[in-house]
Structure formats: structure tokens, C-alpha cells
Amino acid sequence: MEEFEQVLEGNEIPKRPKFLLIISIMSFVNIGVSILTSVFGALGGKPSSEELEAAKLQFADSQEKLDVLAKSEKVDLSYWSEVLTKLEKMSDNMFANFVAYNGLILLISVFALIAVYLMFIGRKIGFHFYIGYCFLYVIQSYFFTTPSDVPTFVIVLNTLYGGSWVFLYARNLKWMK
Numbered sequence: 001m002e003e004f005e006q007v008l009e010g011n012e013i014p015k016r017p018k019f020l021l022i023i024s025i026m027s028f029v030n031i032g033v034s035i036l037t038s039v040f041g042a043l044g045g046k047p048s049s050e051e052l053e054a055a056k057l058q059f060a061d062s063q064e065k066l067d068v069l070a071k072s073e074k075v076d077l078s079y080w081s082e083v084l085t086k087l088e089k090m091s092d093n094m095f096a097n098f099v100a101y102n103g104l105i106l107l108i109s110v111f112a113l114i115a116v117y118l119m120f121i122g123r124k125i126g127f128h129f130y131i132g133y134c135f136l137y138v139i140q141s142y143f144f145t146t147p148s149d150v151p152t153f154v155i156v157l158n159t160l161y162g163g164s165w166v167f168l169y170a171r172n173l174k175w176m177k
Contacts (some may be wrong), residue, residue: 016122020172024120027165031116034109042102052095059088082151089149090141097144104143108136119169124176127169134162 047055063084070077094101112133118126138158141150 014175016120017172017175020119020169020175023165023168023172024116027112027116031109031113035106035113038102038106038109042099042106046098047095055091055095056088059084059091083153086149086151087154090145090154093144093149101144104140108133108140111136119172119176122176124173127173127176130169131166134166137162 063081066077066081066084069075070081111129115126115129115133118129120126138155141154141158
């Protein structure tokens with residue numbers, strides 16, 4: 001019995017860092033919401049014509065407000081007007097491929113869930129999977145929209161968001177095997 005206890009003492013597993021626990025919980029919540037949203041979106045089917053019309057009216061209203069602001073402040077907001085136009089095209093493409101889009105988001109989210117779980121239990125391969133997830137997160141816009149219709153602004157924000165999480169998880173790589 002004493003030999004068994006000595007073997008256990010010699011192979012102590014280091015405790016999980018608290019920071020990893022915190023960012024993992026935050027990721028689990030975020031990914032869980034994404035999974036639920038995509039499942040309910042796919043099950044709910046395409047939005048109705050009234051919902052599509054409301055979305056178009058909202059884009060038109062935003063474009064109008066941007067034009068009024070540009071004229072009243074006498075500044076060039078043509079870049080943001082172009083961004084709004086591209087976002088509207090992205091939305092149209094997403095609505096046109098609604099079930100496929102939600103299915104893709106679901107697959108990418110499940111991939112992220114697996115990556116975070118692997119890191120949570122101390123597997124370094126999870127970190128590499130997470131980098132792959134972040135890459136997929138950045139390029140997901142290109143699956144249903146032509147590259148010319150994806151605003152650079154969206155890609156930069158997605159890259160910064162994913163890169164921030166990779167940086168946070170990288171702080172725990174020493175603990176992972």
C-alpha cells in the first residue's frame with residue numbers, strides 16, 4: 001500500500017491554472033450560445049419575407065443616417081457607406097443560404113468546443129485546433145460571399161478577436177502536454 005502511495009506522489013499532476021479555467025469557461029459559454037443560435041436558426045428555416053424586408057429597410061435607414069451625418073459634418077464617410085453596402089450583400093447571401101450558413105457555423109463551433117475542451121484537460125493539440133478554429137472564424141464570411149463583397153473591416157475585427165483568444169490561451173501552453 002505504501003508503494004502505491006509513493007508512486008502516486010511521484011506522478012503528481014500539476015493543477016490547472018486558474019486563468020485557463022476562467023478563459024475556458026468564457027469560451028464554453030460563448031461557443032454554447034453560438035451552437036444554440038445556429039441550431040435554432042437551422043431548425044427555424046429561412047426568415048420570412050417580412051423579416052427580409054425589415055432587414056433591407058434597416059440597412060437603407062442606416063445608409064440614410066450615414067449620408068445625413070456626412071452632409072451635416074462635412075466629412076467623407078464613403079468608406080463606411082461602402083462597408084454598409086457590403087454588409088447588406090453579406091446578409092443577403094446569408095439569408096439566401098440560411099440553413100447551410102447555420103450548419104457551417106454549427107460545425108465550426110463544435111470544432112471550437114472540442115479545441116477548448118482539449119486545452120481544458122491539458123492537451124496541447126487543443127491549442128493547435130483552436131488556431132484552426134480562429135482561421136475558420138476569419139474566413140467563414142468567404143464561404144457564401146465573394147471576397148470583393150466582404151469588408152476588410154470585418155476580416156480585421158475577426159482576426160483581432162481570434163488572435164486575442166489565441167494569445168490568452170498561449171499563456172497556458174507551459175501547463176499543457
